Amino acid sequence: MTRLLAVRRRSPWRGLAAGALTLVLSTTAFTAPARAAATAAQACGGTPTPAFQSAAPDAGLNGLFTRYGDDNGRTDDWTGADGTFSTTLPGGRVAFVFSDTFLGKVNADGTRSPVVEEGGTTPFVNNSFVVKSGDRLSTVHGGTRERPKAVMPPRDDEHWFWAGDAITAGGRVQVTYQEYERFGPGIWDWRWLRNVVAKFRPDRLSAPVSVTPIPSSKGISWASWLERSDGMIYVYGVEDLGDTKYMHLARVRGGDLARPWEFAAGDGTWSRDEADSARIMGGVANEYSVTRMGRAYMLITQDTTEKFSTNIVAYFSCSPQGPFTGKTTVYSTPETGANGGYGNPNIFTYNAHAHPELSRPGSLVVSYNVNSFVNTDHYKDVTIYRPRFVDLKFG
Secondary structure, eight states: OOOSOTTOSSOTTHHHHHHHHHHHTOOOOOOHHHHHHOSSOOEETTEEOOOEEEEEEOHHHHHHHHHHHHOOSOSSSEEEESOOEEEEOGGGOEEEEESSEEESOOOTTSOOOOBGGGTSSBOEESOEEEEEETTEEEEEOEEOSSSEEOSSOOSSTTEEEEEEEEEEETTEEEEEEEEEEEOSSSTTOEEEEEEEEEEEBTTBTTSOSEEEEEOOTTSOEEEEEEEEETTEEEEEEEEEOSSOEEEEEEEEESSOTTSOEEEEOTTSOEESOGGGOOOOEESOOSSOEEEEETTEEEEEEEOTTSTTOOEEEEEEESSTTOOOEEEEEEEEOSSOSTTSTTOOTTEEEEEEEEOGGGOOTTEEEEEEEEEESSTTHHHHOTTTTSOEEEEEEEO
16 A cells, blocks of 8 residues: 655555555465365364355444444544454453554544644554453553554664464463564665564553564564464464465464474474475465364465455365365455445455454354555545454354
């Protein structure tokens, strides 16, 4: 997405730009092994992999975020964001982990003021939390109510963090973040720099208690998904080459992402050297999910084998490292393009992934993000830059 003020050296629209850039360049084709494997779903331990039955918007979650985003009880809380990862907290609460976030007031006609940096009144931060407690939501940001800041603070004005997946383990909420930096005055003069894990106290999410670098030597963003299984945390990442994206996989023994990592190598072994990390498959988005369902592992991703695809697809495997087969379209996002719900050719959808902690047996809650290539659309209609939730049913 282009930013509103190209003459500005730094703009709050970097994250929105990244969403658009990701979609523009997502023309990935499968690697040959993955293409050969994309056939009928298999059985795991004699049990067939889940069979997709139906999909429908999750009226409860969509309504909850709509009401909360439109409420003006506070002027420093959430009105829209992307990212939309989640993790459980003590007491049955759920923390939603967001990247670029609009705060502030929503006007009666569904518009918002421009962001503060452009002379308006809308605060805009690069990352935040929203905590769900029963049917109530509350926003967590850094800074103060009058001057909110990101919960994961940057080192200076030329750097910022976008959130990845999170996991609650060892008494801490562990969130993967990607650090980005500016390297010039141009609107696209920014780049990925490194990965870190930030640990937060579950009762104090406004600032991390520690920030630890995690593997970053191969240019892989290790923030796509975290899956706990068999005494491990499996860490899924993406090698984003612009017009090609590949899944990568690492693992950490125990429950601390700051411990030594092992990487899935091409010969089926695990290596302590990130340079040995192999491409598992293509066609994934920057954010996706791999969750355990019965004896199988289900991959949910936006289909990036097609440019500007509206399709959310599922694949299945008997192990965390694949191969993932049985490609199935489980939902087509209705908002995209001139023929979509907004009737706007600039609207696109991206980065679908699951929310197991919000799901029930036999179903899976999936979210995806909605965005526009034109920044002012987010001022004209606050509903655009909000997640959508869908219930997938399996038998």
